[in-house]
Amino acid sequence: MKQDIERVLITRQEIDQRLDELAKQIYDDIIADSPSCPDNGTPIIPDITLVPILTGSIIFVADLIRRLPLKMQIRVMSVTSYPGTATSTKGASVEAALTRLPERLDGHHVLIIDDILDSGNTLKLVKEIIAKKNPATLRSCMLLRKQRPEALAEACEYIAFDIPDEFVIGYGLDYDDYYRNLPEICTLKPEVYENDL
Numbered sequence: 524m525k526q527d528i529e530r531v532l533i534t535r536q537e538i539d540q541r542l543d544e545l546a547k548q549i550y551d552d553i554i555a556d557s558p559s560c561p562d563n564g565t566p567i568i569p570d571i572t573l574v575p576i577l578t579g580s581i582i583f584v585a586d587l588i589r590r591l592p593l594k595m596q597i598r599v600m601s602v603t604s605y606p607g608t609a610t611s612t613k614g615a616s617v618e619a620a621l622t623r624l625p626e627r628l629d630g631h632h633v634l635i636i637d638d639i640l641d642s643g644n645t646l647k648l649v650k651e652i653i654a655k656k657n658p659a660t661l662r663s664c665m666l667l668r669k670q671r672p673e674a675l676a677e678a679c680e681y682i683a684f685d686i687p688d689e690f691v692i693g694y695g696l697d698y699d700d701y702y703r704n705l706p707e708i709c710t711l712k713p714e715v716y717e718n719d720l
């Protein structure tokens with residue numbers, strides 16, 4: 524596996540440090556939005572509903588939620604746009620059998636979690652589906668955002684890292700469903716994927 528890596532873009536240490544900051548920012552925003560108890564002024568912290576997008580978000584969400592001391596429900600959605608060896612989007616579609624969204628989300632504070640914002644198709648689709656369920660608030664949190672106009676145009680409240688417009692793997696991100704277990708975020712040697720282009 525290591526021989527297929529071109530270079531490390533983001534180290535495990537950098538991810539850990541940034542996740543601490545990101546979790547604090549998410550937590551502080553929830554506290555800032557919370558109503559206060561009329562008796563003693565302490566914030567009444569609402570439950571949150573996390574919507575991790577399978578499969579790429581699994582490592583990120585596992586590390587993030589252990590930094591968020593909040594009462595939360597986790598409702599996964601499965602969306603596919605880069606099947607197999609694809610390195611450009613084939614259009615986002617929901618895999619209903621692996622999706623656990625409730626019928627309605629009235630009153631819920633929803634946070635969508637995904638590993639990468641690239642063409643923006645996945646986030647756009649997921650937002651549209653969740654918005655129809657009428658949540659109280661809807662925010663999104665991405666580990667990575669590529670520096671390309673389509674990604675920058677899609678509103679997203681929390682971004683851990685902005686990266687160059689290159690195909691990346693590791694820390695949940697795959698090529699042909701491999702490399703998700705790499706602890707760092709890396710680029711792939713072109714010879715690994717150029718035969719599939």
Ligand SMILES: O=P(O)(O)OC[C@H]1O[C@H](OP(=O)(O)OP(=O)(O)O)[C@H](O)[C@@H]1O
Binds near residue numbers: 638640
């Ligand atoms: O902004 P976009 O161009 O839509 O790309 C982002 C999406 O693409 C990847 O999912 P993929 O379809 O590869 O499924 P996976 O999570 O199972 O790897 C990634 O995990 C994001 O969900």
Ligand code: HPA
Binds near residue numbers: 698
């Ligand atoms: O750069 C990427 N790597 C892995 N999966 C992805 N899905 C969208 N962009 C990427």
